[in-house]
Amino acid sequence: MINFTLNGEARQLDVDPNMPLLWALRDELKMTGTKFGCGVAFCGACTVHVDGFPARSCQTFIGDLEGAEVTTIEGVDTDAAKAVQDAWVELQVPQCGYCQSGQIMSATALLADTPQPTDEDIDAAMENNICRCASYVRIRKAIHRAAEIMEA
Amino acid sequence: MLHNLRKHLADPVVQPSRRGFLKLSAGAAGGLLIGAAVPLRSAAQNAQTTELITPFVHITADNKVLVLSKHLDKGQGTATGLATLVAEELGAAADQVEADFAPANVELYANLAFGAQGTGGSTAMPNSWEQYRQAGATARAMLIQAASSEWDVPASDITVLDGVVSGGGNSATFGALAGLAAQQQAPSDVTLKTPDQWKYIGKTFARVDVPQKSRGSLGMFGMDEQPEGGLVAVTARPPRFGAELSSYDASAAMEMDGVMGVFEIPEGIAVVATNTWIAMQARDALELVWDEATGETRGTDELIAEFRALLDQPGSPAEPRGDAAARLANAAQVIEADYFFPYLAHASMEPLDMTVLYDGASAAFWGGSQLQTTDHMMAASTLGLDQDQVEINTKWGGGSFGRRATGDAHLVVEAAHIGKAWLDAENEARPIKLVYSREDDIQGGYYRPMTLYRVRAGLDTDGNIAGFETRIVSQSIISGTPFEQFLVHNGVDHTTVEGIAPTPYSIPDMSVDVHHPQVGVPVLWWRSVGHTHTAYVMETMMDELAEAAGRDPIEFRLAYLDNDPRTAGVLRLAVEKAGAVPEGLHRGIAVHKSFDSYVAEVADIRMREDGTVKVERVVCGVDCGVAINPDNVEAQVEGGLGYGLSAVLREEITLTDGEVDQFNYPDYTPLKISDMPEVEVHLVASTEAPTGIGEPGTPPIGPAIANAIYAATGTRIRELPLSRHGLA
Ligand code: FES
Ligand code: FES
16 A cells, blocks of 8 residues: 555555556546656656656656655646646647647746756756657747746 | 367458448538538427537537537647638637537548548648538528527628627627527528638637647547546557467466456457556566467568569559650760668557447447548448447547558457457456557557669750659558559559659659559558658759759759749748858758648758757748648648658668567657757748648658758768668
């Protein structure tokens, strides 16, 4: 039995401790905002925050989460997250949208840490969030726009 | 036991009947525009209703306008495009408009370009342009008639603006009038707005799906289906395409907690479990023995050698012009070049999935269906049901790039086999979601065909083209599918030669011939299909010929575009907007017409110190007729060229002894944010009917970059991807 905090609420899960958080979220808790893209920590579609840091939930194991604070796209509501989501809509970033939960979680973590990121900061933070639709031009613009929204 | 199991489960894979397909097509063609006008309910039902329900538009009592998209939206913005057309003619307010997908019903929802319900070939907006505007205008006329009778005001005095119907001092929302509107006779004829009256078309209409897709896309994708009591299936498929199973042992898998069953199906061994991860663990625990002698056992090296040998043999001719051989025999100089294009996987972000619920008498499917008509027919025939006992529920696609449109409907068929195996094992009917892992997706075939070319192109003493011969070796995508009779003629698959036979260039003496070898690797259309290679060959050769002729590459192209002002127009536009080549960068250009749209791309690249290429900026000129949603056109060109760039840089599927060498993204490396150039898109203002934009941004990027690499290094790149040459 693992105890952890999920989107601000205490949760208990009784599953194989080797189960990746991704599949516990999606198939046990039926929370499907966090997406499955590769399963090998390469594409970033499954990005969540664990104790405030971006983590690939497909390679984060339930057994390692005792006492952790996990935030998913369903629960993220910091100022950075709101600014990112508003900028995403304003600049019409998503195409198919499948990667965007992960993009938004990574962008949110970047802005919490670096409120005025340069293009290089964006490349470094977002490099392992694949968008097969190549919405990258707009992801970059929207992160800059979110930084402006946060400053205002 | 294996033998018995097989006998029990072996359903022959049913091919859709060609005649059935045609019959449906003919029926659909007759019923088209009526669909826009016919209410779905009887008059008696309408007397009770508070909603206006037509095939394409539902207006609800709570004042929502729901537009039903007959097309799959997998990121290309089609649902928004269709909603824009309806909203425009209906006079709706943008924020009351929502979109959802139409059910599979070929009579109501055929793609008018195919005669079957489906999405592809960048046809969604062109084929719907009249139909969805008529649907909006019809609903508007019915609202006006309702208001007229309610208020006793002549229809001609009633106006509709931003979701409000007004006249004679009265006003009402759509929702308030919807029930009464449903009782009106649909007009047989409606007048569409003229372009000067447009409020949304060609202007701004925000994507209907973007807010939800910025908040987790909850409930949108097939992969996210979590029905009550739902289970998950993964299948162990053969390591070689077409290989057969000799024996297997599932005992370890069956013992795992959460595993609900293991079934032999025609596609392999399916594991059904309560959780995707458990299903994948259990699949890994299967002991499988495949018959080494069956299936495709050639690797790409052997295939390349066989394809090369075919380059020496004449193939089936496609649309010859003049006498290329005679001109070449007398040419002042002749350029000879062989090209190589690898197999490519689509690798959409959402791996394939399909949920099935089958109870023996009826079946329902949920997933990103892209050819609903074939999926519907094949699902029904696989389960021995009538089509009206089968529902296909289309979900938003997490990308596709062609992958979800298969003539054999293999995904739906496999889901049906699993649903049947589950029920045959005396289980209670439950929804089962068939899930592909990323490895299943990348190794699962249905690739852009590996394609080899040989080109011989001549110049005369004045620097004009004197004969252009092209030979192509590529598997046919279309042969053996329901589309064969439309798209394969005299041994030539049109999708192999599109973009080069014919070419818009007025080259007088030109021949293209084709070999379609049989290989066990399944192939499929991949965003822009044949244009992925025809544009590359044509546009790098035009550059090479211009240089050999001592002519400017833009002037040289324009000299052969005298009959094609739109191709010439986008080329001029992109070149003008790109301006001078920035210091330290190298420029390449390419222009290509595909799917009736015209795109020129000017690429500026930088050579990094390690010898790799960084594409810094791409300036595009685009003519797709009326741009229904200009911002979405830009997004599609950005994404389309990004998708092409990804392939050009590093993508390649190879096989060793018939087994695919790549497993997952780390070894099938997609474009990353640091690879993405700045993109500028310039649209030609046009009054022509709209043409597609999902694909046409993709073809020019490869040759534009190859031409820039030549400008930088003096090397002509004729084999892709660039990573083969240390350039990426
Ligand atoms: S699914 Fe976790 S990184 Fe791709
Ligand atoms: S929007 Fe489709 S993968 Fe990013």
